[in-house]
Each structure stands twice: as structure tokens, then as C-alpha cells.
Amino acid sequence: xxxxxxxxxxxxxxxxxxxxxxxxxxxxxxxxxxxxxxxxxxxxxxxxxxxxxxxxxxxxxxxxxxxxxxxxxxxxxxxxxxxxxxxxxxxxxxxxxxxxxxxxxxxxxxxxxxxxxxxxxxxxxxxxxxxxxxxxxxxxxxxxxxxxxxxxxxxxxxxxxxxxxxxxxxxxxxxxxxxxxxxxxxxxxxxxxxxxxxxxxxxxxxxxxxxxxxxxxxxxxxxxxxxxxxxxxxxxxxxxxxxxxxxxxxxxxxxxxxxxxxxxxxxxxxxxxxxxxxxxxxxxxxxxxxxxxxxxxxxxxxxxxxxxx
Amino acid sequence: xxxxxxxxxxxxxxxxxxxxxxxxxxxxxxxxxxxxxxxxxxxxxxxxxxxxxxxxxxxxxxxxxxxxxxxxxxxxxxxxxxxxxxxxxxxxxxxxxxxxxxxxxxxxxxxxxxxxxxxxxxxxxxxxxxxxxxxxxxxxxxxxxxxxxxxxxxxxxxxxxxxxxxxxxxxxxxxxxxxxxxxxxxxxxxxxxxxxxxxxxxxxxxxxxxxxxxxxxxxxxxxxxxxxxxxxxxxxxxxxxxxxxxxxxxxxxxxxxxxxxxxxxxxxxxxxxxxxxxxxxxxxxxxxxxxxxxxxxxxxxxxxxxxxxxxxxxxxxxxxxxxxxxxxxxxxxxxxxxxxxxxxxxxxxxxxxxxxxxxxxxxxxxxxxxxxxxxxxxxxxxxxxxxxxxxxxxxx
Numbered sequence: 001x002x003x004x005x006x007x008x009x010x011x012x013x014x015x016x017x018x019x020x021x022x023x024x025x026x027x028x029x030x031x032x033x034x035x036x037x038x039x040x041x042x043x044x045x046x047x048x049x050x051x052x053x054x055x056x057x058x059x060x061x062x063x064x065x066x067x068x069x070x071x072x073x074x075x076x077x078x079x080x081x082x083x084x085x086x087x088x089x090x091x092x093x094x095x096x097x098x099x100x101x102x103x104x105x106x107x108x109x110x111x112x113x114x115x116x117x118x119x120x121x122x123x124x125x126x127x128x129x130x131x132x133x134x135x136x137x138x139x140x141x142x143x144x145x146x147x148x149x150x151x152x153x154x155x156x157x158x159x160x161x162x163x164x165x166x167x168x169x170x171x172x173x174x175x176x177x178x179x180x181x182x183x184x185x186x187x188x189x190x191x192x193x194x195x196x197x198x199x200x201x202x203x204x205x206x207x208x209x210x211x212x213x214x215x216x217x218x219x220x221x222x223x224x225x226x227x228x229x230x231x232x233x234x235x236x237x238x239x240x241x242x243x244x245x246x247x248x249x250x251x252x253x254x255x256x257x258x259x260x261x262x263x264x265x266x267x268x269x270x271x272x273x274x275x276x277x278x279x280x281x282x283x284x285x286x287x288x289x290x291x292x293x294x295x296x297x298x299x300x301x302x303x304x305x306x307x308x309x
Numbered sequence: 310x311x312x313x314x315x316x317x318x319x320x321x322x323x324x325x326x327x328x329x330x331x332x333x334x335x336x337x338x339x340x341x342x343x344x345x346x347x348x349x350x351x352x353x354x355x356x357x358x359x360x361x362x363x364x365x366x367x368x369x370x371x372x373x374x375x376x377x378x379x380x381x382x383x384x385x386x387x388x389x390x391x392x393x394x395x396x397x398x399x400x401x402x403x404x405x406x407x408x409x410x411x412x413x414x415x416x417x418x419x420x421x422x423x424x425x426x427x428x429x430x431x432x433x434x435x436x437x438x439x440x441x442x443x444x445x446x447x448x449x450x451x452x453x454x455x456x457x458x459x460x461x462x463x464x465x466x467x468x469x470x471x472x473x474x475x476x477x478x479x480x481x482x483x484x485x486x487x488x489x490x491x492x493x494x495x496x497x498x499x500x501x502x503x504x505x506x507x508x509x510x511x512x513x514x515x516x517x518x519x520x521x522x523x524x525x526x527x528x529x530x531x532x533x534x535x536x537x538x539x540x541x542x543x544x545x546x547x548x549x550x551x552x553x554x555x556x557x558x559x560x561x562x563x564x565x566x567x568x569x570x571x572x573x574x575x576x577x578x579x580x581x582x583x584x585x586x587x588x589x590x591x592x593x594x595x596x597x598x599x600x601x602x603x604x605x606x607x608x609x610x611x612x613x614x615x616x617x618x619x620x621x622x623x624x625x626x627x628x629x630x631x632x633x634x635x636x637x638x639x640x641x642x643x644x645x646x647x648x649x650x651x652x653x654x655x656x657x658x659x660x661x662x663x664x665x666x667x668x669x670x671x672x673x674x675x676x677x678x679x680x681x682x683x684x685x686x687x688x689x690x691x692x693x694x695x696x697x698x699x700x701x702x703x704x705x
Binding site for chain 1: 519
């Protein structure tokens with residue numbers, strides 16, 4: 001492989017990894033909701049859109065850095081998620097109906113309402129937050145003069161990635177080390193057993209929905225410095241997180257992290273070696289392939305390895 | 310509920326009667342254009358320009374003594390919405406003439422409706438070649454066709470840049486695809502090797518894999534055709550990756566509006582774009598229009614605005630010459646147009662397989678110190694061109 005080809009490959013892998021890290025954060029939010037509630041939250045992308053608009057408003061009104069706006073967006077989204085669960089989804093869960101997927105349909109409706117509210121408030125214009133470090137990057141040749149290849153690492157992308165890793169780490173700590181985190185995992189594993197063990201399942205559901213919303217809201221703030229927003233942006237991210245959730249195995253946090261990274265790398269490699277126009281096609285090829293060949297997702301692969309030992 | 314609908318109906322009828330009553334001393338023109346959505350920025354520039362022209366005309370006594378009253382309908386850049394708006398304008402409002410729209414997809418939809426209902430339609434800034442190549446009798450286009458969009462830029466390539474290789478990147482829309490095809494043809498005619506021709510989806514986030522491939526191919530010129538958002542992301546990420554070429558170029562639209570410089574910031578510097586008009590042109594009224602626009606809105610208008618501004622004058626000219634203000638009367642008058650505007654001379658010709666097409670000179674502009682400067686053809690240049698452009702590494 002010539003040095004030029006190596007450079008293209010490495011640069012593609014870097015892009016894919018950075019994109020994958022961000023995808024993972026979006027996917028995790030949907031996955032933990034899926035794990036506890038057993039429903040796919042199809043308003044996920046719209047919740048991210050709300051987070052992005054919060055960052056946008058804070059930036060244009062107070063010049064608050066999009067990364068700092070996580071501190072505002074995540075709590076707001078948490079409360080929004082809690083309210084949605086408490087006042088809209090919970091009541092629907094208790095109603096007997098012909099369709100067991102009532103709540104899923106409800107989340108679609110919530111998504112539409114959020115998108116249309118955003119259209120009314122912000123118009124469907126495309127907006128950005130032109131941050132001063134928007135195009136800053138670090139270069140390999142600046143650090144090591146005689147490097148045979150040149151690689152670059154975009155500053156906003158790397159910072160967003162670092163935040164995504166930190167938030168994921170924090171979530172990991174919360175789920176494995178705290179009492180409440182353990183209760184959430186217990187609810188996800190077996191609803192009835194958790195109930196018998198004295199876990200307040202109803203409360204866990206509410207908190208989980210809030211947590212999932214807060215995570216995707218934070219992801220929205222991380223996307224703002226590198227992308228733009230418009231009210232209908234949610235759909236494309238709901239789709240991405242849906243693919244990641246299926247790929248990772250429904251409800252598996254580790255699965256979602258690996259799934260996000262795989263999707264990011266796969267999209268970048270497709271863009272480089274097949275064609276950028278093919279990236280959306282690749283996404284669905286993965287989706288269908290996983291459903292057919294590994295219906296349990298990455299989580300099932302991990303589990304079978306563990307059992308095999 | 311029932312009562313509400315009755316009230317609404319009554320109000321609606323009242324408004325129809327009212328407009329019919331006042332029609333005697335005014336000419337109403339409703340213009341469809343994108344005011345929200347992805348193309349909202351273009352729509353905004355055009356709306357301001359239409360209004361500016363109408364104000365000037367009304368201040369000087371209107372059209373044959375009638376006041377020109379403009380109103381706007383938002384199509385959000387969606388062909389189906391544009392189509393519905395125009396059907397309503399022709400069938401319900403009986404408007405004898407349609408002006409406007411922006412994206413090629415919308416203009417195509419509107420053109421089909423207008424032709425079917427034998428109503429003249431003046432296209433203002435939609436580029437796709439096919440719009441005036443379908444033997445339509447009622448569709449007129451004031452702006453240049455996509456095949457010729459880059460004429461000035463191509464002559465700049467031929468005389469100054471003389472590149473050996475070119476990479477063409479384009480958005481997968483009607484405008485992007487036809488622009489890329491036109492450039493490929495031009496490049497082949499000049500003997501330039503097309504090392505890459507690749508499309509990307511609208512809404513793409515990460516262009517870096519694509520750009521690192523461009524970097525490896527080391528083309529002399531990188532030419533991209535897209536609307537606003539992707540143009541900015543592309544240049545920003547090209548800077549991040551230090552994709553160096555002798556020249557970065559864009560095919561009008563997203564590369565030729567002030568938002569490009571605002572969004573891409575320093576990454577926009579030295580980018581050359583094809584364009585159809587610049588404020589530095591010496592046509593009668595050009596400077597007045599551009600200065601007045603800038604004084605009011607803070608930026609110079611792009612070619613979209615100039616064409617919209619001129620379109621209102623073309624309409625005025627046609628209405629003044631028309632035998633009667635019927636669809637056919639206005640069509641015949643438009644066909645005979647030979648009129649000088651702030652956008653340039655306007656004349657609708659049938660040639661090269663196009664019908665009712667205004668062929669006019671195009672230009673090339675370059676971003677220099679955060680401003681668009683006209684650089685080609687030389688006679689119109691406001692600043693000398695910068696070529697070859699400095700490598701990213703050497704820029705501070």
C-alpha cells in the first residue's frame with residue numbers, strides 16, 4: 001500500500017471513529033429507553049432537535065458556547081422526558097387496546113408535535129452557530145515534521161467525541177455503581193422480578209425516559225458546532241439511532257456503543273471506497289443484514305461468547 | 310363547527326369580491342417562492358428585490374396608471390406545494406401571468422402547470438436546462454441555463470488556470486446533477502481530465518472521507534455544485550483536511566450568496582464561483598439597485614435578487630406593450646421583449662434547442678478578504694484574481 005493510500009485509509013478511519021462516537025451517544029439514549037420500557041422511542045431525533053435548538057438559542061442570545069449549553073440542555077431534556085413519560089406515555093400503557101404498540105405510535109405523534117412546534121417558533125430556516133474554532137484542526141506534520149503521511153484531526157469533532165466518551169463513561173458509572181442505576185438495570189432485565197425485589201418500577205421508567213432524553217439532548221449540543229439545524233432534522237437521527245439499537249441488540253448499552261462505532265466506520269469506508277451517495281444505502285444494508293443474520297444484535301454475540309467460556 | 314365554517318366561507322367570498330372591486334385600479338401579482346426551508350435564504354433575497362422594484366414602479370406612477378400590488382406565497386422549495394399554489398393562482402385568482410419560484414424542481418413543476426393552462430410563466434433564477442427545452446410556448450426564462458452557467462468560469466480555466474485535472478463534487482439534486490454534467494462536458498472539451506465525479510446526499514454530515522479521496526487524487530481544480538449548507542460544510546472540512554488544489558471553485562447557488570462567506574468564514578477565502586450577475590456590472594440601474602439594497606438590508610444582493618428585481622421591470626415592459634392583459638396578450642408581449650435591465654439585456658430567443666430563453670453573459674467571482682469580487686471576464690473585474698491560491702498551511 002502506498003503512503004497516499006495509507007493516508008486515505010487512516011483519515012477515513014479517523015473520520016469514521018469520530019462520527020461513530022457521536023452516533024453511539026445518540027444510540028445509547030434510545031437503547032436504554034428500549035431496555036426498560038420495551039418500546040422504541042420514535043421521537044428520539046426530535047428530542048435531539050430540541051437539544052440543538054436550546055444550544056442555538058443560548059449561543060445567539062448569550063454567546064454561550066455550544067459545549068457549555070449541555071449543562072442547560074441536558075437537564076431541560078431530562079425534565080421534558082420525565083413529563084412526556086409521566087403525563088403521556090404512562091397513561092397510554094395502562095389502557096387496554098387492540099394494538100399493543102400504542103406507546104410507539106404515541107412517540108411518533110410526540111415527534112411530529114415537537115417538529116411542528118419548532119417550525120412555528122423558529123421557521124423552517126437552516127441555522128448554524130458559527131463558533132470561532134469551527135474549522136480548527138491539528139495536523140500530524142505540525143507535530144512531527146518528517147511524517148511520511150499527513151493526517152488531520154478536526155478540533156470541534158474531537159472535542160465533541162471526547163464529550164461523548166465522557167458522557168458515556170458517566171452513564172456507565174451511574175448504571176453500574178449507583179443504587180438507582182442498578183434498579184434501572186434490574187427493571188430492564190426483568191420487570192416482574194424487579195418489582196418483587198422492591199424496585200419502584202414506575203419511577204424507574206420515568207427516570208429512564210428522562211435519562212434517555214437528556215443523553216440525546218447532550219448529543220444535540222455536540223452536533224451543533226459541526227452541523228446545522230432545521231426543525232425536521234429529527235427524522236434522520238431517529239433513523240440512525242434505530243439502526244444502532246437494532247445493530248447493538250435491543251436494550252444493550254455496550255451493544256449500542258459498539259453499534260454506533262461500527263455504523264460510523266462503515267459509513268466512512270463506504271464514502272471513501274464506494275461513493276458518498278451510497279452511505280444511506282449501506283446503512284440499510286447493515287440494518288437488514290443484522291435482522292436476518294444476527295437478530296439479537298451485537299449483544300447476543302457478546303452473550304454467547306460469555307456462555308461459551 | 311358548522312357556524313365557523315360558514316363564517317370562514319363568507320369571509321373568503323368577501324375577500325374575493327373585495328379584490329375584484331379593487332382590481333380596477335391595481336394589478337395584483339402573487340409570486341410563489343421559498344420563504345421557509347432549505348432555500349429560504351434565496352427566497353428572502355428575491356422577495357426583497359421584487360418589493361424594491363415594485364416600490365420604484367409605483368412611485369413613478371405604476372404600470373399604465375395601475376398600481377402594482379405584490380404578494381408572496383411560500384412553497385418551502387417543495388414542488389408539490391409550488392404546483393398547488395400556481396394552480397390556485399391560475400384557476401381561482403385568474404392571474405394572467407406567473408413569475409417566480411427558485412429551485413429547478415419547483416420551476417419544472419410550475420412550468421408544466423403554466424403550459425397546460427396556457428398562462429405565461431417567467432422563470433427568474435432556476436437553472437436546470439430542461440425547463441426551457443420542452444417545446445413549451447408559455448414558459449420564459451430570464452436567467453442563463455445551467456449548461457452556460459459556468460461559461461465565464463470555463464474561459465477563466467482556459468486562459469488562466471490551464472489545469473490538467475479536475476474533481477467534480479455535486480449534490481444529488483436536479484440542479485447539482487445538471488451542473489456537474491455541464492462541467493464534465495466543458496472540461497472534456499478543454500482537454501481537462503476529470504479525475505473524480507462524485508455525488509453526495511443532501512444533508513450529509515461528514516464530507517471528510519470524500520475529501521480525503523479528493524486529496525489523494527490531487528486534482529488541479531476542485532469544482533462543486535450545491536446549495537447553501539453543503540457548500541459551507543464542504544469548504545470548512547476541506548480546510549480541516551488541508552485539501553490543497555490550485556483552485557477551489559463552486560457552480561453558483563450556494564457558493565455565490567453572502568451566507569457562504571458568513572457560514573464558512575475563513576474557509577471561504579479565495580473560492581471562485583460562477584455567477585450570473587455581480588453588483589460591479591455596468592448596466593444601467595445596476596449600481597442604484599445594488600446600493601439601495603445594501604443600504605436597506607446590509608449585504609449586496611446575489612444574482613438571484615438582481616434577476617428578481619429585473620423580472621418586475623420585464624413584466625412592466627411586457628404589460629405596457631401587451632394588446633390586452635390576457636394570457637395570450639401577455640405571452641406575445643413577453644416574446645417580443647427586447648429590454649435593458651439592471652440584470653442585463655433581456656431578450657427571449659429560440660436557439661440551441663431552447664425556447665424563450667434569455668442568453669446572457671456570465672461572470673466569475675472570487676472571495677477576497679471576506680468579500681465577493683468580480684474577477685472575470687477582465688472587462689468587468691473589480692479586483693485582480695488571486696491564482697494560484699495559497700496552500701492552507703501558509704494561510705494565517
